[in-house]
Amino acid sequence: xxxxxxxxxxxxxxxxxxxxxxxxxxxxxxxxxxxxxxxxxxxxxxxxxxxxxxxxxxxxxxxxxxxxxxxxxxxxxxxxxxxxxxxxxxxxxxxxxxxxxxxxxxxxxxxxxxxxxxxxxxxxxxxxxxxxxxxxxxxxxxxxxxxxxxxxxxxxxxxxxxxxxxxxxxxxxxxxxxxxxxxxxxxxxxxxxxxxxxxxxxxxxxxxxxxxxxxxxxxxxxxxxxxxxxxxxxxxxxxxxxxxxxxxxxxxxxxxxxxxxxxxxxxxxxxxxxxxxxxxxxxxxxxxxxxxxxxxxxxxxxxxxxxxxxxxxxxxxxxxxxxxxxxxxxxxxxxxxxxxxxxxxxxxxxxxxxxxxxxxxxxxxxxxxxxxxxxxxxxxxxxxxxxxxxxxxxxxxxxxxxxxxxxxxxxxxxxxxxxxxxxxxxxxxxxxxxxxxxxxxxxxxxxx
Amino acid sequence: xxxxxxxxxxxxxxxxxxxxxxxxxxxxxxxxxxxxxxxxxxxxxxxxxxxxxxxxxxxxxxxxxxxxxxxxxxxxxxxxxxxxxxxxxxxxxxxxxxxxxxxxxxxxxxxxxxxxxxxxxxxxxxxxxxxxxxxxxxxxxxxxxxxxxxxxxxxxxxxxxxxxxxxxxxxxxxxxxxxxxxxxxxxxxxxxxxxxxxxxxxxxxxxxxxxxxxxxxxxxxxxxxxxxxxxxxxxxxxxxxxxxxxxxxxxxxxxxxxxxxxxxxxxxxxxxxxxxxxxxxxxxxxxxxxxxxxx
Numbered sequence: 001x002x003x004x005x006x007x008x009x010x011x012x013x014x015x016x017x018x019x020x021x022x023x024x025x026x027x028x029x030x031x032x033x034x035x036x037x038x039x040x041x042x043x044x045x046x047x048x049x050x051x052x053x054x055x056x057x058x059x060x061x062x063x064x065x066x067x068x069x070x071x072x073x074x075x076x077x078x079x080x081x082x083x084x085x086x087x088x089x090x091x092x093x094x095x096x097x098x099x100x101x102x103x104x105x106x107x108x109x110x111x112x113x114x115x116x117x118x119x120x121x122x123x124x125x126x127x128x129x130x131x132x133x134x135x136x137x138x139x140x141x142x143x144x145x146x147x148x149x150x151x152x153x154x155x156x157x158x159x160x161x162x163x164x165x166x167x168x169x170x171x172x173x174x175x176x177x178x179x180x181x182x183x184x185x186x187x188x189x190x191x192x193x194x195x196x197x198x199x200x201x202x203x204x205x206x207x208x209x210x211x212x213x214x215x216x217x218x219x220x221x222x223x224x225x226x227x228x229x230x231x232x233x234x235x236x237x238x239x240x241x242x243x244x245x246x247x248x249x250x251x252x253x254x255x256x257x258x259x260x261x262x263x264x265x266x267x268x269x270x271x272x273x274x275x276x277x278x279x280x281x282x283x284x285x286x287x288x289x290x291x292x293x294x295x296x297x298x299x300x301x302x303x304x305x306x307x308x309x310x311x312x313x314x315x316x317x318x319x320x321x322x323x324x325x326x327x328x329x330x331x332x333x334x335x336x337x338x339x340x341x342x343x344x345x346x347x348x349x350x351x352x353x354x355x356x357x358x359x360x361x362x363x364x365x366x367x368x369x370x371x372x373x374x375x376x377x378x379x380x381x382x383x384x385x386x387x388x389x390x391x392x393x394x395x396x397x398x399x400x401x402x403x404x405x406x407x408x409x410x411x412x413x414x415x416x417x418x419x420x421x422x423x424x425x426x427x428x429x430x431x432x433x434x435x436x437x438x439x440x441x442x443x444x445x446x447x448x
Numbered sequence: 449x450x451x452x453x454x455x456x457x458x459x460x461x462x463x464x465x466x467x468x469x470x471x472x473x474x475x476x477x478x479x480x481x482x483x484x485x486x487x488x489x490x491x492x493x494x495x496x497x498x499x500x501x502x503x504x505x506x507x508x509x510x511x512x513x514x515x516x517x518x519x520x521x522x523x524x525x526x527x528x529x530x531x532x533x534x535x536x537x538x539x540x541x542x543x544x545x546x547x548x549x550x551x552x553x554x555x556x557x558x559x560x561x562x563x564x565x566x567x568x569x570x571x572x573x574x575x576x577x578x579x580x581x582x583x584x585x586x587x588x589x590x591x592x593x594x595x596x597x598x599x600x601x602x603x604x605x606x607x608x609x610x611x612x613x614x615x616x617x618x619x620x621x622x623x624x625x626x627x628x629x630x631x632x633x634x635x636x637x638x639x640x641x642x643x644x645x646x647x648x649x650x651x652x653x654x655x656x657x658x659x660x661x662x663x664x665x666x667x668x669x670x671x672x673x674x675x676x677x678x679x680x681x682x683x684x685x686x687x688x689x690x691x692x693x694x695x696x697x698x699x700x701x702x703x704x705x706x707x708x709x710x711x712x713x714x715x716x717x718x719x720x721x722x723x724x725x726x727x728x729x730x731x732x733x734x735x736x737x738x739x740x741x742x743x
Contacts, residue, residue: 101707108493129493281599283576411709423692426602
């Protein structure tokens, strides 16, 4: 009798333990983040200057930036608050993995922030869910001049002729190279640029030369084998061939230009398995380049800041080579949005869009992490010119091929494209097979 | 007497109240709400349309759902028996009279104190190619030739092995402790009597230790099955459910459907299906155990 009681007790205890363990599991990535509000900035300014008659506006701003991005954004907010005594922006940093879920639910029950961040590719979904408000009226009132933005970046944030977001950057997929290794292989010219013929064969020749001339432990081309980066490379090459997204213009059906998609996939699969210039399943592709054991690397511009802070890494940055017919690459943008609020406050909205426009105007700070500012006028500022590398790839802003405004952009990418492209990179599927299965899966995601 | 008991009950309830309130608000109420959700098309922010049994009908034709149920089942089938055996073996080792007894006990239990995220990332690092512990070890003992790599996490079969090994290592501690305490509950007289009758070590184990552990074995089996069906985080970190979603467990599919596809209604329906499956399995097990005891 006593024993069975003991078992019962352990049973109950264990059960509660498993339940709680499970609870932790599903929230795992929320764990360390939480939110930290920074109101240190608000105190800088009180007292002297606020007596202009206009009422002081306090704005809540939700961001998803961490690391260098997080620091740069905070610095910009502090500077803005200093310059604008009547507007105080308070930054709430949210965990990146939880950001969109929290934003959508908070706006849904009327507790959203005054200002938020959205990726351009995520914007259609947020508009569709009623999270993002239109900007045209308030932008006119605050005197935002849309023509000062890079039109390629801006166009991706306009839906049905209406402005919904103020883009502050674009962060495209570019190429980095290790100057020391390229020099060793005789592929660096006097200006410190790679000697590289911009064509399909030219790029392969470049990589195979690196492979032959450099020690065996050096990886010619450091690239992830799964998910984002090889997908971005595929997107870039597919777009260079003239491919136009994987959904139709009316966004209702999967539409892949099969020949071009297969050709691009074949080219990349060959880099992996025929020319063997990419280390297979390399889990440390970032570190590989960072520690100087990889000659080139492709990823998003956000890596620039990381490489810069790495000692003894002599690197250069450039657009993805024009392997096929036209220049193009993958890219996305960070944009500032004004979430829909329970009670619309015109003063707050005007202040918010003033802030958004100011962020875009002062892109030289934001560019420290590597991003390309959304306003070309920033490129002319001395502070921007003083930053090395950035000017070598700002031209990319006009050749980024953004995805079409489908509400399911992220689902299509995460659930359909990664899945089959990964198999092609692993050499388990032919490009033709992979692309046709991918098209079917994209269609499935769209019709769900 | 009766009055006293009533007072004690009221007092107990008073003490329990804060917990019960939280428990009701954050566990019972969401469960009830979940049933409602499963009959609607429901996004992250709003209830959309009533779809009746639409979500359930869709589920029965959804290959992805059944595939992921199967993946979770594979995980249960691999880990549950291994877990039982491993836990008993470790308990036997730690139960021997030895100077290292304390050492064994803490070492076997220590991995259990890691959070799921830490354990999963350890698994990722241990099994990754080139620099992972497992491949390096295999290179070191020359089992794996120079320049060759085993891609543990990108081949479906190997991925299951890696995930199972990590899970065994990480969670065996609790079951080990349960077995150990049950073993210590077995009276010494029983062993003495067996020795006097000339029983060998293996006879003692098979005829005495194991049968006397059977109540706890049943408990562990049931807990293990339920817990294993809820596997998610370690797989999500180590393989992301890949390659080709072939290691994606049902909880990951539910999470994807709810929070990535923004379809909480369908996700709830799948959750309740899993609940029903677990209920049936537990009921079945209960029934089998009881029948045996009746015989």
